[in-house]
Amino acid sequence: MKMQLKEIPGSIVAPQGFLASGIFCDIKRLGTGKGSNKGKKRDLALILSEVPATVAGMFTTSQVCAAPVKISMPRASKARAQAIVINSGNANACTGSQGIRDAKAMTEIVAKLFRLPAEDILVASTGRIGVTLPMANVKRGIQDAAGLLNTFPENAQHAAEAIMTSDTRPKAVAVEFKLGGKTVRIGGICKGAGMIQPGMSATGARPAAVPSNKFQGLHATMLCFITTDAAIESKTLKAALNEAVANSFNRITVDGDMSTNDTVIVLANGMAGNTTVTSNRRADLLAFQSALNHVCLELAKLIVRDGEGVTRFVTVRVNGAKSFADADAAARAVANSSLVKTSWFGGDPNWGRILGALGYSPAHIVEEKIDVAYSAPGSTKLLYALKKGQPTKTSFDVLCKMVAQKEFDLHINLNLGKSAAVMYASDLTEEYVDFNKGDVSDPSSLGG
Amino acid sequence: MKMQLKEIPGSIVAPQGFLASGIFCDIKRLGTGKGSNKGKKRDLALILSEVPATVAGMFTTSQVCAAPVKISMPRASKARAQAIVINSGNANACTGSQGIRDAKAMTEIVAKLFRLPAEDILVASTGRIGVTLPMANVKRGIQDAAGLLNTFPENAQHAAEAIMTSDTRPKAVAVEFKLGGKTVRIGGICKGAGMIQPGMSATGARPAAVPSNKFQGLHATMLCFITTDAAIESKTLKAALNEAVANSFNRITVDGDMSTNDTVIVLANGMAGNTTVTSNRRADLLAFQSALNHVCLELAKLIVRDGEGVTRFVTVRVNGAKSFADADAAARAVANSSLVKTSWFGGDPNWGRILGALGYSPAHIVEEKIDVAYSAPGSTKLLYALKKGQPTKTSFDVLCKMVAQKEFDLHINLNLGKSAAVMYASDLTEEYVDFNKGDVSDPSSLGG
Numbered sequence: 001m002k003m004q005l006k007e008i009p010g011s012i013v014a015p016q017g018f019l020a021s022g023i024f025c026d027i028k029r030l031g032t033g034k035g036s037n038k039g040k041k042r043d044l045a046l047i048l049s050e051v052p053a054t055v056a057g058m059f060t061t062s063q064v065c066a067a068p069v070k071i072s073m074p075r076a077s078k079a080r081a082q083a084i085v086i087n088s089g090n091a092n093a094c095t096g097s098q099g100i101r102d103a104k105a106m107t108e109i110v111a112k113l114f115r116l117p118a119e120d121i122l123v124a125s126t127g128r129i130g131v132t133l134p135m136a137n138v139k140r141g142i143q144d145a146a147g148l149l150n151t152f153p154e155n156a157q158h159a160a161e162a163i164m165t166s167d168t169r170p171k172a173v174a175v176e177f178k179l180g181g182k183t184v185r186i187g188g189i190c191k192g193a194g195m196i197q198p199g200m201s202a203t204g205a206r207p208a209a210v211p212s213n214k215f216q217g218l219h220a221t222m223l224c225f226i227t228t229d230a231a232i233e234s235k236t237l238k239a240a241l242n243e244a245v246a247n248s249f250n251r252i253t254v255d256g257d258m259s260t261n262d263t264v265i266v267l268a269n270g271m272a273g274n275t276t277v278t279s280n281r282r283a284d285l286l287a288f289q290s291a292l293n294h295v296c297l298e299l300a301k302l303i304v305r306d307g308e309g310v311t312r313f314v315t316v317r318v319n320g321a322k323s324f325a326d327a328d329a330a331a332r333a334v335a336n337s338s339l340v341k342t343s344w345f346g347g348d349p350n351w352g353r354i355l356g357a358l359g360y361s362p363a364h365i366v367e368e369k370i371d372v373a374y375s376a377p378g379s380t381k382l383l384y385a386l387k388k389g390q391p392t393k394t395s396f397d398v399l400c401k402m403v404a405q406k407e408f409d410l411h412i413n414l415n416l417g418k419s420a421a422v423m424y425a426s427d428l429t430e431e432y433v434d435f436n437k438g439d440v441s442d443p444s445s446l447g448g
Numbered sequence: 449m450k451m452q453l454k455e456i457p458g459s460i461v462a463p464q465g466f467l468a469s470g471i472f473c474d475i476k477r478l479g480t481g482k483g484s485n486k487g488k489k490r491d492l493a494l495i496l497s498e499v500p501a502t503v504a505g506m507f508t509t510s511q512v513c514a515a516p517v518k519i520s521m522p523r524a525s526k527a528r529a530q531a532i533v534i535n536s537g538n539a540n541a542c543t544g545s546q547g548i549r550d551a552k553a554m555t556e557i558v559a560k561l562f563r564l565p566a567e568d569i570l571v572a573s574t575g576r577i578g579v580t581l582p583m584a585n586v587k588r589g590i591q592d593a594a595g596l597l598n599t600f601p602e603n604a605q606h607a608a609e610a611i612m613t614s615d616t617r618p619k620a621v622a623v624e625f626k627l628g629g630k631t632v633r634i635g636g637i638c639k640g641a642g643m644i645q646p647g648m649s650a651t652g653a654r655p656a657a658v659p660s661n662k663f664q665g666l667h668a669t670m671l672c673f674i675t676t677d678a679a680i681e682s683k684t685l686k687a688a689l690n691e692a693v694a695n696s697f698n699r700i701t702v703d704g705d706m707s708t709n710d711t712v713i714v715l716a717n718g719m720a721g722n723t724t725v726t727s728n729r730r731a732d733l734l735a736f737q738s739a740l741n742h743v744c745l746e747l748a749k750l751i752v753r754d755g756e757g758v759t760r761f762v763t764v765r766v767n768g769a770k771s772f773a774d775a776d777a778a779a780r781a782v783a784n785s786s787l788v789k790t791s792w793f794g795g796d797p798n799w800g801r802i803l804g805a806l807g808y809s810p811a812h813i814v815e816e817k818i819d820v821a822y823s824a825p826g827s828t829k830l831l832y833a834l835k836k837g838q839p840t841k842t843s844f845d846v847l848c849k850m851v852a853q854k855e856f857d858l859h860i861n862l863n864l865g866k867s868a869a870v871m872y873a874s875d876l877t878e879e880y881v882d883f884n885k886g887d888v889s890d891p892s893s894l895g896g
Contacts (some may be wrong), residue, residue: 021849040716061804062804062807062808063807063808063809063812063813063814063815064804064806064807064813064815065807084772085489089800091800093800093803094800094803094815094837096837098817126802129800129801129803129804130799130800130803130839194787195787225505225629246495255786255787256785256786257785257786257787257801257804257805257808258804258807258808259804260803260804260807272629283881337705338703338704338705338786338876338880338884339642339643339703339705339884342880342881342884342885343884343885345881345885346885348885351542351578352541352542352577352578353577353705355512355541355542355577355578355708356510356512356643356706356707356708357705357709358511358512359510359511359513360509360511360705360706361508361511361705364511365511365512366511367511367512367542368544389542389544390544391578404559409601420649428786428881429881429885430878430882431880432786432790432881433790433793433876433877433878433881434878436787436790436794437790437794437877438793439798442745
């Protein structure tokens with residue numbers, strides 16, 4: 001089916017019936033009791049649907065998971081929710097029972113203001129680990145944010161800014177498409193720049209396709225909030241989000257480190273008036289799924305492109321694997337190798353390191369069968385560096401020119417089977433190290 | 449049993465009956481056809497026993513393994529060998545059938561010069577991947593090295609220099625001890641600074657304790673050559689090397705990347721005249737094992753301390769795990785986390801990132817039970833940052849002072865069982881990135 005998908009402005013307030021706001025309430029400074037707040041950056045966001053919405057969520061599969069994840073996960077497994085409250089500057093992770101009480105309290109403050117059940121409010125946090133929230137500020141902040149809720153595009157912009165930590169820019173996207181004659185919209189905002197290799201599931205249990213290692217998934221603080229005015233059945237929305245995340249956020253890596261707070265939440269309020277999408281309405285489901293996939297993938301790519309110190313955006317395409325698990329393992333091994341990532345930073349088409357990473361990955365490979373090629377993003381015009389494990393005659397200078405580009409595709413064909421996997425990866429730079437070594441003279445600058 | 453172990457000079461020529469040399473034969477420059485050779489650094493080493501020696505070897509478990517590994521592995525599985533020839537500047541990896549012929553030829557040149565069976569000569573290489581060896585130079589180099597073979601300490605020093613790549617200094621150690629009244633010596637040299645997280649076995653098959661991921665092992669170019677005048681049965685030597693490597697080289701990490709060329713070879717020529725060590729002679733075996741363990745661990749630590757751009761040497765001690773596999777996985781997750789390693793570089797006692805890494809590791813953990821502490825190297829005086837998952841009252845400044853030291857121990861108690869594991873790890877620095885991004889204007893500078 002050919003989709004008519006139009007990108008539109010407005011992100012999370014583009015769909016009908018959604019309001020947003022983002023304000024500053026001084027969470028970071030008070031959270032550590034030290035340091036300065038540079039420029040009073042927004043640090044609390046609120047998203048509200050005018051009517052109860054169908055909800056779905058995906059969360060970190062880390063065994064050390066933050067209090068807001070513990071509160072939101074069961075609420076996202078229900079049929080309905082209506083609002084999301086998010087803070088940056090403090091992850092509310094490793095904060096014990098006080099952290100749980102604080103996360104719950106955040107939802108209760110919102111619930112009281114809008115006369116909603118607290119169970120219908122979800123919460124997410126990002127920032128420093130191990131520090132309890134300055135709840136007086138958070139409470140005042142939620143009240144301020146509630147007062148400013150609106151449907152103006154700048155409101156969505158403020159919310160996107162308020163969830164940022166080490167991000168250099170807000171990340172937002174929205175699309176419009178037709179569903180049974182009705183105009184439907186999906187909008188989303190996200191954040192994330194380091195601690196990025198998500199491996200999320202709806203229950204915290206690790207899905208088989210995303211096991212617990214460097215080669216096969218799992219790692220980030222990324223947050224993403226999606227709104228849509230589509231009418232869609234709860235079970236169908238949950239399955240659709242699962243598929244969209246599997247092909248977007250769970251396929252990116254900046255540094256291979258998974259966070260305690262990774263969260264994706266979608267609210268679907270049905271105000272577009274379409275006939276409710278269910279798994280039985282194949283055409284409608286396909287249209288919705290394509291649009292949701294697009295929103296998630298665009299947002300996921302924005303995270304990699306804005307990764308800490310990143311200078312390269314590399315799409316690692318593994319083909320010809322014996323199984324998806326093998327393709328996935330091979331792609332992750334290459335995408336997470338410190339030596340491969342530093343060579344990208346240096347603009348060095350070092351296929352030796354790529355073979356090295358494939359060699360130690362758990363994927364089944366045969367050195368003498370591997371092809372390695374480069375191309376412009378999405379292009380099918382491949383420049384082969386290696387064919388059947390042997391260097392080609394492609395000149396080193398030509399390969400260097402390709403790897404000198406800000407964005408390129410790396411094609412690896414294992415020539416052993418028919419399975420494929422893609423990873424969206426960044427390079428590893430001195431700026432990443434400089435950023436993450438932190439500044440111990442200012443503990444508030446230290447990310448979790 | 450209390451061991452009387454004395455460190456002595458001379459490394460690989462300290463034991464009786466061993467000769468060594470290290471020369472320059474221009475392997476790197478010609479190998480790539482471009483670039484300059486700075487200061488004519490030695491690049492070929494030869495080690496010879498006057499008499500046939502018992503041999504044991506451990507090799508990379510990468511699926512992409514270099515030609516010299518393919519040649520040496522079966523030869524190390526035999527009872528006897530007599531010489532080792534090693535080159536730096538070119539890994540002879542991903543070089544196809546030509547690479548196999550070249551590796552074999554290197555042993556044949558040595559064999560011819562000393563009228564030995566080629567089967568008794570082992571070979572190892574390190575350097576750039578994917579370039580065939582300049583065999584005319586290699587041949588002349590072996591002839592030169594053969595002519596210079598001697599037992600002088602400077603010969604061992606030259607050999608140690610000749611195997612270096614990105615190492616900033618040669619690495620050597622030797623010990624002397626008593627075995628049934630006889631004086632026995634063990635000496636060793638090694639190299640390695642990047643692509644360091646070895647996971648070696650004698651057969652290339654991955655041992656159960658060293659599976660294929662970031663948390664559980666596997667990765668480096670490190671080479672190590674050990675000589676001893678002890679008389680020891682072949683099977684016993686192979687088991688002893690296995691144990692020594694399991695507790696030394698297989699427990700270090702610089703960047704979590706495993707190499708195609710990792711090799712440890714030991715030659716035991718029996719010239720000390722001790723009664724042959726066998727598994728039945730428990731006291732003798734214990735004494736030999738302790739000495740071999742010491743040599744391997746000291747050499748392994750030298751590799752981490754000389755790691756590319758390294759400013760910290762951190763001993764990660766995990767205790768209280770349910771199983772060794774859990775302890776090992778937890779230690780490797782922490783030791784390989786980019787975020788933990790950059791925080792060490794910054795002198796930041798960031799236990800949030802440590803918990804984050806434990807959270808995504810496959811080790812079974814319970815956040816509320818974890819203790820995290822720091823100490824001076826080997827000290828039992830622990831500074832707790834975290835007890836039962838909660839921050840302690842230890843001041844941030846005191847913790848910072850500890851992590852500002854060049855060497856410290858990180859203690860993690862999972863409080864779930866009785867198993868323990870140690871990893872010797874480095875930090876991740878801007879210099880590591882700068883070094884490994886390479887210089888594409890000089891391809892000969894690019895490490896494999």
